[in-house]
Each structure stands twice: as C-alpha cells, then as structure tokens.
Amino acid sequence: MTKYLISPAALAALPGEQRVIIDCRFSLAEVEAGRNSYQQSHITGAHYLHLDEDLSGTKAAHGGRHPLPDTQQLQQRLQQLGLNKNQLVVVYDDQRMAFAARLWWLLRYMGHEQVKILEGGYSAWQQAGLLCDNVQPISTPGDFMASPKPEWVVSREQVLNRAADTVLIDSREAARYQGLEEPIDPVAGHIEGAVNFPWQSVTDEQGCFVNEQVQPRWQQLLSSKELMVYCGSGVTACVNLLSLAEAGRDDAKLYAGSWSDWCSYL
Structure with a gap:
C-alpha cells in the first residue's frame, strides 16, 4: 500500500460523492492531444484540466516554461469542478504520472492533502474494463479554499x-x-x-x-x-x-x- 496511489479497482469501488476525478493527459509535442483524448473517452465522471491553461501561469522572460498557476484562479477552477474540502481527488494521465503528479503536488501545495494518483493511468483503467464515456460531467460548485505553502x-x-x-x-x-x-x-x-x-x-x-x-x-x-x-x-x-x-x-x-x-x- 502507498499513501498517494490508488488502483483502478479501488477507485471504481468508491461512491461518486466521495471523490472528484481529474484527467491530466497532455503532450508537450501536441498541446491539444490530451484534451482531444479526453473528449473522445475518459473515466466516467472525470473532469479535464490542461497543463498550459489550468496548471501553469503566465509565461515571462524568466520563471520558466510552466510557471506555477495563480492560486486564486486554480482554486476557482477546482471549485467549479465540485471540489469540497476534505474530499478525495483522484488524478490520472497516460504519461507515467508526468502531468498527474503536477496536479498532485499543486493540490497539496494549496493545502489539500486528500489526493491520490491512479496507478497505471487511463490505460490501466481501460484494461480493467471499467466505465468510460465521453460525457462532460456537470457538478455543483464546491467549497474548496486554498491555503498555499x-x-x-x-x-x-x-x-x-x-x-x-x-x-x-x-x-x-x-x-x-x-x-x-x-x-x-x-x-x-x-x-x-x-x-x-x-x-x-x-x-x-x-x-x-x-x-x-x-x-x-x-x-x-x-x-x-x-x-x-x-x-x-x-x-x-x-x-x-x-x-x-x-x-x-x-x-x-x-x-x-x-x-x-x-x-x-x-
């Protein structure tokens, strides 16, 4: 057992109201590839966050290619996805955790410890024969409030x-x-x-x-x-x-x- 990882079977067993699922698939070579893949098929109930648009801030001369996002903007985005304080967030990608780990870290940096990464990513979920669709979920706004570290x-x-x-x-x-x-x-x-x-x-x-x-x-x-x-x-x-x-x-x-x-x- 690990503190921050969850298996497809364990995620599938969780009642929907107990977790928020976020798809973080992305490609540095083709920046819309992840969103396109999400729109074609994703874990049922999963939302999508884009590395450049949601998980990074505005680029400048210095600060790097993916500066940290504005905390208040990301807080608002997470609230839109229905995230409540103390609610489990499960994040996944299909790139060996490269982008899911970014959101895992950001959530904890913003004071939300209840976060896990889906081990094996979307491919493992599909291979397990678990529920997928291409429906964009609608959520009641959540009450998550950031407390940055x-x-x-x-x-x-x-x-x-x-x-x-x-x-x-x-x-x-x-x-x-x-x-x-x-x-x-x-x-x-x-x-x-x-x-x-x-x-x-x-x-x-x-x-x-x-x-x-x-x-x-x-x-x-x-x-x-x-x-x-x-x-x-x-x-x-x-x-x-x-x-x-x-x-x-x-x-x-x-x-x-x-x-x-x-x-x-x-």
Whole structure:
C-alpha cells in the first residue's frame, strides 16, 4: 500500500460523492492531444484540466516554461469542478504520472492533502474494463479554499545560495543532465552540483510505481537536511517529489522555474 496511489479497482469501488476525478493527459509535442483524448473517452465522471491553461501561469522572460498557476484562479477552477474540502481527488494521465503528479503536488501545495494518483493511468483503467464515456460531467460548485505553502517552493536565488549540505536533484533524462542533448531549452547542461535521478525511473512503462526499485536509490539522500528538486520546467520534477514523499521525505522543495528558468539567465 502507498499513501498517494490508488488502483483502478479501488477507485471504481468508491461512491461518486466521495471523490472528484481529474484527467491530466497532455503532450508537450501536441498541446491539444490530451484534451482531444479526453473528449473522445475518459473515466466516467472525470473532469479535464490542461497543463498550459489550468496548471501553469503566465509565461515571462524568466520563471520558466510552466510557471506555477495563480492560486486564486486554480482554486476557482477546482471549485467549479465540485471540489469540497476534505474530499478525495483522484488524478490520472497516460504519461507515467508526468502531468498527474503536477496536479498532485499543486493540490497539496494549496493545502489539500486528500489526493491520490491512479496507478497505471487511463490505460490501466481501460484494461480493467471499467466505465468510460465521453460525457462532460456537470457538478455543483464546491467549497474548496486554498491555503498555499510558499515554503514548498524555492527560487533561483535560493538554489544559488543553498546550504552546502543541501542536495539538489535534477529529474531530467541523463543525456539532458549531461548536456549531450537539449530538445526544448536553449541551453544544455545542468545546475552545478546537482545529482541526476531521472523521473522516468519512478514507474515502469505501464505507468505503475516500481517502489521496490526506487526506494533504495533515495536511501543515500534521506538523511540530508534539505532536498531541492527540479526538471526542465517544474512539471516532471513532481514525479520525483511523489517518490520522495512515498519514501518519507514529503518536505522536499520544488524549484518551480527549473532549468528553463535557470538557463534564461545564462
């Protein structure tokens, strides 16, 4: 059992009034692919949130490709979906938790701890033969109120001035970390002193947690006083934050702007 994951069977067994389901499917290469997939078929009763429109803020010269969204705007959007305080939220994607983990982190950052990620994503739900449709659900507005935790986020300046014993974790693929390739950002490489733990290793190709393989890799870091995590734009770093939380370190901090913010100053 894990604290933040739920199986398709366990989700299917929950009464509808006890949970809000949110589809987070997305593609960086084709930004409407996730919404199109949702409109074609999704878990019955699920709502859709878009990475660029709902789970990110307005881009600027600095701050990264996916800056954190405005808290009040996201609060209002979640209320529209019918979210009430203390109600369980189940989030899913079909990209090995890459985007579901972003909403998982945002909800907890905004003070809503009752959130789980569907293990295996939409594919696992379909393979289990559970209910799907293409109907946009209508919900009574909820009473969720955000209570942000700004201490969960670090800025470029805080990364620069981090303590000597702080561990900075780069969540990108090894080739990007090593500067061998950079398909998205204008500068290749990594922040000096960062260690590399690619986010993809948290799950298998089916999007299921490989806990017995992932937990040992964190052991060398769990005793560190402070952990900071980044990726390309603050999205897939949340998969590592999920893994760390499952390992008992739910105090790891997100460099929200990540490499896309860092290299905008180079």
